[in-house]
Amino acid sequence: MPQTTSQSESSQAHSQHEPHPEAEARTDSGSEAPPTPEGDLTGAIEAMLLTSDRPIAPAKIAEVLVLAGVCPEETATPKAVEGVIRDLNARYEQAGCAFRIEQVAGGWRVMTLPEYSGVLAAFGRLRTPTRLSRAAVETLAIIAYRQPITRAKLESIRGVACGEVAKTLMERRLVAIVGRAEELGRPMLYGTTKHFLDTFGLASIKDLPATGELPIPEEAPVVRATVADDDDEAVVAPSGDSEVGVDTGDSGTGEAESRPE
Structure with a gap:
């Protein structure tokens, strides 16, 4: 009988008694993914x-x-x-x-792509927007454009106390403490977070529009912003009164503001 045939038979006999290592690995791994x-x-x-x-x-x-x-x-x-x-x-x-x-x-x-936002909204893939108070949106805008900024400076710009509003923005992971100012008392400095960038679809804070480029419409338009925890967009709809809607991955509204004492 030719040598090649005997080698084949020997190989078959060998394989019957000693499983291939890969076969053992597949058996041992059970349901593990390949x-x-x-x-x-x-x-x-x-x-x-x-x-x-x-x-x-x-x-x-x-x-x-x-x-x-x-x-x-x-x-x-x-x-x-x-x-x-x-x-x-x-x-x-x-x-x-x-x-x-x-x-x-x-x-x-x-x-x-933005052109499919209407289809996604109709399909129900967008979550109910979280309602941020108008005070929270204004505070967030000031922090975004003037960061890093102290609470005192923030309140001097808005003319009202911002402690509770800033706390709400921090709970939503849109704002964080980024350091301390080199001045008397070393007050904390506020700045925006990566979650803020992700929520509004920005690669970096430099992608914010220049303040001179922002239109001042008679009626606040509907703006669309990328959601941090979804693959779609959320609707930011300024109402002109007390609240706007933006999906930040949480629920509830911004805290009430008060005049500084």
């Missing part, structure tokens, strides 16, 4: 972005690629990640997809 195909940067990055509920920094994406064994550390760089994202966006545009990967709050996330 590993990501090595070198599939595009699929791995797309999967991360599609399942994340918040922006992911390029460095974080690169770190996950290495940990998952998709590619070695030498090739898993933020620059490589950004190149893959450009390719994905080009593919989405060519295919007429209703979403893109956008840079928000220092990271990347999948976002629907």
Whole structure:
């Protein structure tokens, strides 16, 4: 009998008594998910972005690629990640997809195109907007444009006490203490957060419109802002009276304000 046949028979006999290591691994792992195909940067990055509920920094994406064994550390760089994202966006545009990967709050996330906001609202995917008091919105605007700012300076601009309103904005993660002023008493300084950027769809605070560019309409318009915890948009609808609606991922209204004593 030819030698090759005996080798084959020997191999078959061997395999019957000693399972292949990969088969043992599959048996031991039980219901564990199969590993990501090595070198599939595009699929791995797309999967991360599609399942994340918040922006992911390029460095974080690169770190996950290495940990998952998709590619070695030498090739898993933020620059490589950004190149893959450009390719994905080009593919989405060519295919007429209703979403893109956008840079928000220092990271990347999948976002629907603005022209589909009406469809999403009708489908019921938008949560009921959280009602922020007009005082809270005014305070947030001052902090955003004048940060870092002390409470005393904030109250001198508004002409009213802002302690409770600032507390509410901090509870909503829109504002945080960013340091202390180098002046008598070293008062705390307020500034906006990454959650603020994510909520309003800003890559950085520099993307805020210049104050001279802001229109002053007779009637407050409906404005749309990106939601931090959803993939869609929330409606910011100034009413001209006491409250506006903006989805910050929480519920309730801003606290009442009082005149400084």
